[in-house]
Amino acid sequence: xxxxxxxxxxxxxxxxxxxxxxxxxxxxxxxxxxxxxxxxxxxxxxxxxxxxxxxxxxxxxxxxxxxxxxxxxxxxxxxxxxxxxxxxxxxxxxxxxxxxxxxxxxxxxxxxxxxxxxxxxxxxxxxxxxxxxxxxxxxxxxxxxxxxxxxxxxxxxxxx
Numbered sequence: 001x002x003x004x005x006x007x008x009x010x011x012x013x014x015x016x017x018x019x020x021x022x023x024x025x026x027x028x029x030x031x032x033x034x035x036x037x038x039x040x041x042x043x044x045x046x047x048x049x050x051x052x053x054x055x056x057x058x059x060x061x062x063x064x065x066x067x068x069x070x071x072x073x074x075x076x077x078x079x080x081x082x083x084x085x086x087x088x089x090x091x092x093x094x095x096x097x098x099x100x101x102x103x104x105x106x107x108x109x110x111x112x113x114x115x116x117x118x119x120x121x122x123x124x125x126x127x128x129x130x131x132x133x134x135x136x137x138x139x140x141x142x143x144x145x146x147x148x149x150x151x152x153x154x155x156x157x158x159x160x
Contacts, residue, residue: 036132044124045131046113047083047101054079055105086114097121 009026013019036042043049057076061069083101087094097114100121104112113129115122124130 032132032135035134036130039132039134041133042130043133043136044111044113045129046115046122046124047080047086048111048113048124048129049131049136050079050082051101051105051113052110055102083114086116090114090116090119092116092119 011019011022011026013022054076057072057079061072061076064072080098084094084098087097092114097120101112101114104121109123111123111125112121113124115124115127122129
């Protein structure tokens with residue numbers, strides 16, 4: 001069987017807006033696969049890496065004092081928005097799932113994330129739920145830069 005280097009996808013739908021959104025989603029998916037092939041480093045998805053980073057930041061925050069501790073704790077809390085949103089999108093009780101995740105991460109389960117198939121948590125690395133680490137790194141960097149921009153604009157408005 002010959003190996004094809006191209007393929008054609010035909011998108012059909014009732015509304016132009018639906019087709020445009022489908023095309024954007026498909027493009028995003030193709031670009032993520034492309035990046036994954038170029039950079040073979042992956043992390044567990046399903047909110048696992050965010051929960052692990054949150055745990056590490058909370059532990060680090062306990063070792064320092066002052067405003068920095070509050071800032072680091074707030075950043076750790078913000079990282080948990082990803083698994084919380086996954087739970088809410090799947091119709092799960094986010095509080096229960098997040099508590100289970102915090103407990104398992106505290107016990108060393110660094111790849112534990114949301115399992116949308118069983119409404120529970122699972123080792124997403126073993127379950128082959130992966131994200132390219134470069135994509136995750138870029139997303140975290142972009143989020144931090146956006147936050148810094150918002151804070152600097154807020155400071156500019158406060159102090160004319």
